Amino acid sequence: MSVKPTIRKPDWLKIRPPVGERYFELKGISKSLGLATVCEEAKCPNIGECWAGGTATFMVMGEVCTRGCRFCAVKTGNPNGWLDHEEPDKLAGVIGKASWDYVVLTSVDRDDLPDGGAAHFARCVTEIKKASPEILVEVLIPDFQGEEAPLKALLNSQPDVIAQNIETVERLTHPVRDRRAGYQQTLTLLQRIKTWQPDRFTKSSLMLGLGEAHQEIRQCMADLRAHGVDILTLGQYLQPTVKHLPVERFVTPEEFKEWQKVAEEEFGFLYCASGPLVRSSYRAGEFFLKGVIEARKQTPL
Known part of the structure; x- marks a missing residue:
């Protein structure tokens, strides 16, 4: 992959700073309880829209990731086994008070933990559903280094939608993703979910603008479908800092x-959310999934 100077963002990528009473309320609550949101950590361009509307993607297991993907703004380091064991209860309390009907949980990679943090992640889902029985929970999970047992533990908590991001086409997986991540490793994880729980919705995300060819995008789509993935999101890669991979091109809205x-x-x-500012957790996609899941629940067997 060539290294080039930062190129100027086109007009369609100009983002208004987040404002609104609801945004600041949610920001204050999450900070007071020591909860992290991927919206802030990953510098999501949709933070103002989502938070003002009362939606957020919470990032569990801390703010330090054991991996160092070259597209990601989340801090990298070694948490040395640290976990906030009160986090599941804190999340359940905040989400219950907010009266949301759909929430997304994600996490950093925790390769320092024997199970990759699966048990903690699962407890977060369980406590949220216990406090808010009608809520729909989407989880964007780590790959657990390809191990089956942690994935099964997480599935037992019964999330409604499970996502693991492929991030980029196969040829660019390295250097874009950390060496411990893998194109086939992600596909295998997503296929296992469908094999073990066929009715569970699966989801993945692909960034464009890293130098991928059109045929490579098509091949990635084919691979995801062949492994049972239901939902896809496509968004523009944006360089978080000068230390991260440069943008190779800006893809037009058309x-x-x-x-x-x-x-x-x-x-x-089943659905594809596709646009310059679309991210793996995206309100339009969540709204669509909510409708599909609720319709399925109302359909008699």
């Missing part, structure tokens, strides 16, 4: 619309 059509009509994804 091209993103075309990719959505390809994903849904040619490859058969």
